[in-house]
Amino acid sequence: MPDNVGAQWNAGETLEDAKRHLLSPSEEMAKLGKATRPLIAYGEGIHVVDAHGRRIIDGPAGMWCTQIGYGRREIADAVSAQSLKLSYNSPWYTTNSPSIELARRIAEVTPGDLNRVFFTTGGSTAVDSALRFTEFYNNVLGRPEKKHIIVRREGYHGSTSLTAACSGRAFNWQNFDIASPRITFISAPNIRLAPGLTEAQFLDKLVREFEDTVGTIGPDKVAAFLAEPLLASGGVIIPPKGYHARIKAICEKHDIIYISDEVVTAFGRCGEWFASEKVFGVVPDIITFAKGVTSGYVPLGGFAISERLLDKVAGENAKGSYYSNGYTYSSHPVSCAAALANMDVIERDGILQHVRDVSGHFADALRSLRDLPHVADIRVAGLVGCVECLVDTASPEVTDRDKKLGGRIDTHCFDLGLLVRPLGNVCVLSPPLVITKSQIDEMIAILRQGILKAAAELKQPAEA
Known part of the structure; x- marks a missing residue:
């Protein structure tokens, strides 16, 4: 038992305080104040x-x-040391060395030319920021109509207004005003719901659906395709082999940004730092991450983005623009120090x-x-x-x-x-x-x- 869990801790009183004061995620409101987890x-x-x-x-x-796992001294020590050295800096006008080193370390293990990293506070803000980049990108390029987002039913992408609207799990929509006219859902790649089809036939059907959806909306209006490599919260739905690569080829044809939401699968869950390329056969334009980047010890998220995309809206192509999206806790030095220690443990062990x-x-x-x-x-x-x-x-x-x-x-x-x-x-x-x-x-x-x-x-x- 850790030293800080002792006899002075009264579980009964703590649970009563939870009933009186705590509102938890996905709270069953009929039981509010009467029960706790x-x-x-x-x-x-x-x-x-x-x-x-x-x-x-x-x-x-x-x-x-x-x-x-829990109780790793390496993470606790890194958090403690960084808290004493520099607990915070404003990312709007200064920077810190842990975030710079972490961006470099992540860029070393991302696929393709995803060599620049933007840090957020968690998975929802990582995906939200990536989607906001697609808005910024097309506005700078003079394509204000190219803003539509295609996502899958049963996918989950977060709890901001935008990411919740992109999440195709019906449970998350209950009693919230989520629907957005610029978001279109296509089928979840769940072959169990396609009886009678071989995997190859099912794959062809999914690809045709995506291509038809792009055609119906208009390629000049579709900004992004947002997809988890596997639909985690949707029930671990695993697409047929080759699915992501074929969808990406259509995206490339129509200049649609392919965003791989690796909030769940990144940092080892599938045996790789990132699962998109080595496990699922696709090099995305943007990869979002969170969760495993710090092993859950402290909050952190972010996205890695293609240099090819950035080159189109940076330098001589910037047109005076600023990617002004950001958060008070972007590139937080303590969180980044925890992530660096986490990567060290993953590598060393x-x-x-x-x-x-x-x-x-x-x-x-x-x-x-x-x-x-x-x-x-x-x-x-x-x-x-x-x-x-x-x-x-x-x-x-x-x-x-x-x-x-x-x-x-x-x-x-x-x-x-x-x-x-x-x-x-x-x-x-x-x-x-x-x-x-x-x-x-x-x-x-x-x-x-x-x-x-x-x-x-x-x-x-x-x-x-």
């Missing part, structure tokens, strides 16, 4: 420990982000290779659950995977009963010592990248028990 006291390696001292495997790695070494075992372990009742699909890439459960596996439609089944599985797993990312009927696992094969086996064994317990409850007459 499980209280986590501290983390250690791949585990978190709750207020009762129970050790729980952190299956989602926080929110897809605790790459190197060979974590990218470790992910490549264990990801096959992780995939096999997940797929071993195919024999269980109500398991409809299993999807996995690197160290992110999911088990999709349906009451009736023959039906592709997701019902409220399916979502309740997923909720039961989550609850049983938590009681058994495993956090599972709750996404309706989809059980998502994306553990810290330092997880071992034996820990993977333990995690999957708990998930198996959770699914079996929930399945047994469905057989009870009251639940029929």
